[in-house]
Structures are given as C-alpha cells and as structure tokens.
Amino acid sequence: MNIKAPKGTKDILPNEMANWHFIEKTAEETFEKANFKEIRTPIFEDTNLFERGVGDTTDIVNKEMYSFEKSERSLTLRPENTAGVVRAYLEHNLYRESPPSKFWYFGPMFRYERPQAGRQRQFHQIGVEMFGIQDASADAEVIMLAVEFLKRLGLNDLTVEINSLGCSVCRKEYKEQLKKAISPFLNQLCEDCQSRFEKNPLRILDCKNENCNKLFEEYNLKSKISGIKLCDECSSHYEKLKLYLNALNIKYVENTFLVRGLDYYTKTVFEIKSNNLGSQNAVCGGGRYDGLVETLGGVHTPAVGWAMGVERLNALIPLIETKKIDYFVVSDNQLEAVKLTEKLRNKGFSAEFDYTSRKFAKQLEKAAKIAYKAIILGEDEINNGYLTVKDLQTSEQTKISFDKLIN
RNA sequence: GCGGGUAUCGCCAAGUGGUUAAGGCCUCGGAUUGUGGUUCCGAUAUUCGUGGGUUCGACUCCCACUACCCGCCCCA
The missing domain is CATH 3.30.930.10 (Bira Bifunctional Protein; Domain 2)
Structure with missing residues (x-):
C-alpha cells in the first residue's frame, strides 16, 4: 500500500x-x-x-x-x-x-x-x-x-x-511610538522586519534574527518600549x-x-x-x-x-504504559473459554481468550504480555468445576471455584 | 514561500562497485504433547524510496523526481 x-x-x-x-x-x-x-x-x-x-x-x-x-x-x-x-x-x-x-x-x-x-x-x-x-x-x-x-x-x-x-486606542499610539523608535535603524534590520514595519510593527519585537536582536540592544529598544505608556x-x-x-x-x-x-x-x-x-x-x-x-x-x-x-x-509527557487486561483465559476448549470470557466481561473485568487454542505454553506467553492474570481452564478444571488463576506478576497460582470468581 | 538533511525487512540498523544483502528487536514455530517472563535452535527483504543513466556488473557512482525530517516565516 x-x-x-x-x-x-x-x-x-x-x-x-x-x-x-x-x-x-x-x-x-x-x-x-x-x-x-x-x-x-x-x-x-x-x-x-x-x-x-x-x-x-x-x-x-x-x-x-x-x-x-x-x-x-x-x-x-x-x-x-x-x-x-x-x-x-x-x-x-x-x-x-x-x-x-x-x-x-x-x-x-x-x-x-x-x-x-x-x-x-x-x-x-x-x-x-x-x-x-x-x-x-x-x-x-x-x-x-x-x-x-x-x-x-x-x-x-x-x-x-x-x-x-x-x-484599540493606545495600541495605535504604541505602534506609532514603536515605529519611531525603530526607524533610525530600520534599514539595517532583516527583510522580514522591513516588511513587518508597515504590516504589523509589533511583530518586529519578536524577531529571532541575531543581527536584529543585536540592533535592539544597541539602540536600547527595550527600555524605549517600556517607556511607552499605555x-x-x-x-x-x-x-x-x-x-x-x-x-x-x-x-x-x-x-x-x-x-x-x-x-x-x-x-x-x-x-x-x-x-x-x-x-x-x-x-x-x-x-x-x-x-x-x-x-x-x-x-x-x-x-x-x-x-x-x-x-x-x-x-x-513521558509515554504512559498501556494498561493490560485483567484476565486472559487459557484453554484448549474454546467453547468454554468464550463462555467464561463473556461472564468475566459482564462482571466488569476486561478479558480475552486465545482464539487458536494453541499449546498452553504459547497461550501463557501471550497472556503474560497482555494480561495481569491468566485463568487456566483445562480439562481437569472443566470436569471438576474450578478455575486456576495465575498471577502473572508473582507467578502465584490458586485454585478457585467457578462460582466464586463469577459471583 | 525559502534554506539544510535523510531514504536498506514492522522497528533499529551494517554494507559502500563483484557470487546467496550482516546483526539486533518484534512476530511466528520448535526444544518443553497442561504453565509464560531466562536460555537455546529455526523461519521471515528475488531486494535496498521511484524513474532513468554510467558499467561486463550497482544498495553502492551520476541525474531527475517523490516522500519524510530539521530550520526560517508564523503559530499551539
């Protein structure tokens, strides 16, 4: 593309x-x-x-x-x-x-x-x-x-x-006085300043040209300006x-x-x-x-x-790390994994499951990248009605009853 | 509108006229058929911004173009 x-x-x-x-x-x-x-x-x-x-x-x-x-x-x-x-x-x-x-x-x-x-x-x-x-x-x-x-x-x-x-009243006066203060050395200023003189003399003050700034110093422009009264x-x-x-x-x-x-x-x-x-x-x-x-x-x-x-x-602002999701469901039974994921989301958690039912090692690897916790929902868990929750920061692993996590 | 710089894989890059274009990161796979973050192995650019030219031969030299970056003007 x-x-x-x-x-x-x-x-x-x-x-x-x-x-x-x-x-x-x-x-x-x-x-x-x-x-x-x-x-x-x-x-x-x-x-x-x-x-x-x-x-x-x-x-x-x-x-x-x-x-x-x-x-x-x-x-x-x-x-x-x-x-x-x-x-x-x-x-x-x-x-x-x-x-x-x-x-x-x-x-x-x-x-x-x-x-x-x-x-x-x-x-x-x-x-x-x-x-x-x-x-x-x-x-x-x-x-x-x-x-x-x-x-x-x-x-x-x-x-x-x-x-x-x-x-509007005193700015007009200000501009006039500013022009008066600048005019003695106007022809030495940069091109931009020359054109600014008529168009918008105030902007001359903001010029970044070194030579112009030197001239401002030389002619004491700053003190002359502050002398201009509003x-x-x-x-x-x-x-x-x-x-x-x-x-x-x-x-x-x-x-x-x-x-x-x-x-x-x-x-x-x-x-x-x-x-x-x-x-x-x-x-x-x-x-x-x-x-x-x-x-x-x-x-x-x-x-x-x-x-x-x-x-x-x-x-x-330093780059703020993107938040991980709460749970990643690791399973070789996708039907059960989808159902659990949906329940977790309804409970207010962010959750995802592995769409490919790869080997657990790969699923865990993915989980560690994108989630704070993994829920392992394997054959044993499904048959016995519990879930294995693994904290991916501490590697701590706990068994928890299905109902307890959902309710 | 004016001035300068850069362009090699998704990202960071080496190469600088001569067979197959380093390396690192990321990704994917394997070692490990129910357990990640460490380690090891493997895969991934018929192609070097685009189009011409020079040459037996060009990512490397020349020209043009384009894109992006930086600076001026001005502005957030």
Missing part, C-alpha cells in the same frame, strides 16, 4: 492513547472544577468567520487556511477555535445567561504550513474562553487555570510570559493582573517583546513556554480579546482565553 497519511498529519496509535486520555481527562477535571463547560463546535466554518474573526492581515488567514467551495459557499477547516466559540456564543444567545460564560474545548485544528518539530497541519488544541468580565480577575482566572492544568499534567520547567498590548485604563488593568498573579503565587516574566500573531488580542497577552522543546516551544498562548464579539456581530463583550497545543504537551 502506498497511500500514506497526508503530509503534516499523524496517526495516533493505540500505544499513545493512554497519554491522550490522560491529557483529556485531566483537562476535563481541571476545567469543570472551575465551572468551565465543554463546548464542541464544527470542524469547518464559513470562511468569512475566520477572515473577520482572526484577521485578514494574519498569516493564518493569508496562507494557512484549508478552504473549499461547496454549493457556492466557501468553507474552511478551522485553524483555531476562538472564532468558532464566539460564533456559537452569539448564535445561541449564550450571552443571555448571567456573566461570565465559561467554555472549554478540545479538538483538531488545521493549518496549511510546512511541518516541523512541534508543528503539524492537523493538530489538536485544548482551550478555554471566558466571556463577559472586564476585570483583570478574569485574565488571572484563565492563567491560573492554565498553570493548574500544566501542574496536574506533571509538567515543569515552564515559563509564563505576560505583556499588555493596550486597547492609557490609564490599560495600564491599571495590567497592574491589577500582576497583583492577582502575585497573590496567587504564579511566577511570571514580563516580556515587552511578547506579541501575538492573531489580530484580535487587546490588553493582556501571554504565553507559556517550555525549555524542553525544539524551536516551537510555546505550549500555551492566549490573551484578552475585548473586540472580537463585537466584530462578529454581537454587543461589546469583554473576553479572555487561551489555547494549548496538545501534541506539544504530549511531547513533554
């Missing part, structure tokens, strides 16, 4: 499922505890939703969308899920419950990109979205939740980075967030260079990075998006959320 999984997609094989279930279960427990409710939205949406929601200057919309036409309608495999959740929130009037509305989701996302370590074309995200609260306590709530989730997954060596991009409301929001994080004992690094590639973010943005991944080291990214609900046709609704890359999380 020469058909392979498409570039950038991966099969999740049975031996990896324990890890995925662990992540999913931990997510559910963590988020439900904080009264976030799960939501599942379609995997494809109207292309328009993403163009308007994610923003048409972003790379996601410009070059990474899987779009297709059906009945003269343009649809797109979702590249992220915030826009979809907002759409559902509006479509079903979920804003009519008393705020906040809190959601979490888990599912596949699609972006047409060149795959590399930590990046696939189909990948999975776990995310939370919280609507209706303007106060920085909401920002703190979702960051706290992210940190708690990661902690429960047993992950450490992670760094929380935060920044504020300001609101408006009163935005800066007090940011201060308040830090106050909350400190009170919660959440360690964070302020990174004035932190910007995000999606257009909808306002005020708070944050990322959680791992020190144990390749160059795609962001495990979680998010922020506040106070304008998005309005952009998509709702009334002004403050909102904040984040998304995590499940494959990236999984890369940090």
Whole structure:
C-alpha cells in the first residue's frame, strides 16, 4: 500500500492513547472544577468567520487556511477555535445567561504550513474562553487555570510570559511610538522586519534574527518600549493582573517583546513556554480579546482565553504504559473459554481468550504480555468445576471455584 | 514561500562497485504433547524510496523526481 497519511498529519496509535486520555481527562477535571463547560463546535466554518474573526492581515488567514467551495459557499477547516466559540456564543444567545460564560474545548485544528518539530497541519488544541468580565480577575482566572492544568499534567520547567498590548486606542499610539523608535535603524534590520514595519510593527519585537536582536540592544529598544505608556485604563488593568498573579503565587516574566500573531488580542497577552522543546516551544498562548464579539456581530463583550497545543504537551509527557487486561483465559476448549470470557466481561473485568487454542505454553506467553492474570481452564478444571488463576506478576497460582470468581 | 538533511525487512540498523544483502528487536514455530517472563535452535527483504543513466556488473557512482525530517516565516 502506498497511500500514506497526508503530509503534516499523524496517526495516533493505540500505544499513545493512554497519554491522550490522560491529557483529556485531566483537562476535563481541571476545567469543570472551575465551572468551565465543554463546548464542541464544527470542524469547518464559513470562511468569512475566520477572515473577520482572526484577521485578514494574519498569516493564518493569508496562507494557512484549508478552504473549499461547496454549493457556492466557501468553507474552511478551522485553524483555531476562538472564532468558532464566539460564533456559537452569539448564535445561541449564550450571552443571555448571567456573566461570565465559561467554555472549554478540545479538538483538531488545521493549518496549511510546512511541518516541523512541534508543528503539524492537523493538530489538536485544548482551550478555554471566558466571556463577559472586564476585570483583570478574569485574565488571572484563565492563567491560573492554565498553570493548574500544566501542574496536574506533571509538567515543569515552564515559563509564563505576560505583556499588555493596550486597547484599540493606545495600541495605535504604541505602534506609532514603536515605529519611531525603530526607524533610525530600520534599514539595517532583516527583510522580514522591513516588511513587518508597515504590516504589523509589533511583530518586529519578536524577531529571532541575531543581527536584529543585536540592533535592539544597541539602540536600547527595550527600555524605549517600556517607556511607552499605555492609557490609564490599560495600564491599571495590567497592574491589577500582576497583583492577582502575585497573590496567587504564579511566577511570571514580563516580556515587552511578547506579541501575538492573531489580530484580535487587546490588553493582556501571554504565553507559556517550555525549555524542553525544539524551536516551537510555546505550549500555551492566549490573551484578552475585548473586540472580537463585537466584530462578529454581537454587543461589546469583554473576553479572555487561551489555547494549548496538545501534541506539544504530549511531547513533554513521558509515554504512559498501556494498561493490560485483567484476565486472559487459557484453554484448549474454546467453547468454554468464550463462555467464561463473556461472564468475566459482564462482571466488569476486561478479558480475552486465545482464539487458536494453541499449546498452553504459547497461550501463557501471550497472556503474560497482555494480561495481569491468566485463568487456566483445562480439562481437569472443566470436569471438576474450578478455575486456576495465575498471577502473572508473582507467578502465584490458586485454585478457585467457578462460582466464586463469577459471583 | 525559502534554506539544510535523510531514504536498506514492522522497528533499529551494517554494507559502500563483484557470487546467496550482516546483526539486533518484534512476530511466528520448535526444544518443553497442561504453565509464560531466562536460555537455546529455526523461519521471515528475488531486494535496498521511484524513474532513468554510467558499467561486463550497482544498495553502492551520476541525474531527475517523490516522500519524510530539521530550520526560517508564523503559530499551539
């Protein structure tokens, strides 16, 4: 067979499922505890939703969308899920419950990109979205939740980075001042930065080019940026967030260079990075998006959320061993073996029998690989109404009456 | 879209112009006709990503293509 999984997609094989279930279960427990409710939205949406929601200057919309036409309608495999959740929130009037509305989701996302370590074309995200609260306590709530989730997954060596991009008013001012600070050495910056200067100057700050970073140092860009003032409301929001994080004992690094590639973010943005991944080291990214609900046709609704890359999380979690089954029935009488297996399953045990009635040595060999215990059901057992149960870890073997095991 | 790397059994691999393409793991069978995890023995690639070319001869040299991996952009 020469058909392979498409570039950038991966099969999740049975031996990896324990890890995925662990992540999913931990997510559910963590988020439900904080009264976030799960939501599942379609995997494809109207292309328009993403163009308007994610923003048409972003790379996601410009070059990474899987779009297709059906009945003269343009649809797109979702590249992220915030826009979809907002759409559902509006479509079903979920804003009519008393705020906040809190959601979490888990599912596949699609972006047409060149795959590399930590990046696939189909990948999975776990995310939370919280609507209706303007106060920085909401920002703190979702960051706290992210940190708690990661902690429960047993992950450490992670760094929380935060920044504020300001609101629509002060961000404009911020951009202007940033451009002013950069313009003296603009012509020495890399090609990417040159094009970013007009398109989205904020992203210049995130450039990984060594020479650019040297220039930033040389011209003292960092201190110039931190000198740029947000408006009163935005800066007090940011201060308040830090106050909350400190009170919660959440360690964070302020990174004035932190910007995000999606257009909808306002005020708070944050990322959680791992020190144990390749160059795609962001495990979680998010922020506040106070304008998005309005952009998509709702009334002004403050909102904040984040998304995590499940494959990236999984890369940090050691392989969890697949659980063995409780019983493997060893027998040369398949009819009796099936009957016993069925009874065991009805009792709530996981059980299998040998389909080939090979010699006992081979059956035991198989049993030891896949089960914790073997039940030997041979001629003697059948004739005398008992079972031999063998613990495959300790090799301990006991005779037990048929009725006792089943009842 | 740009740059670099790799392609030999299900997996990990040695081979590097000359008869039958090492080895290990896994799987299956036997030693052990009712007892596994140790040990021993045996089986499993007419074939080296695909298509051309060079050569008496190519897995080994050349060309093209494809796939995958890594990095940039960007993002989870």
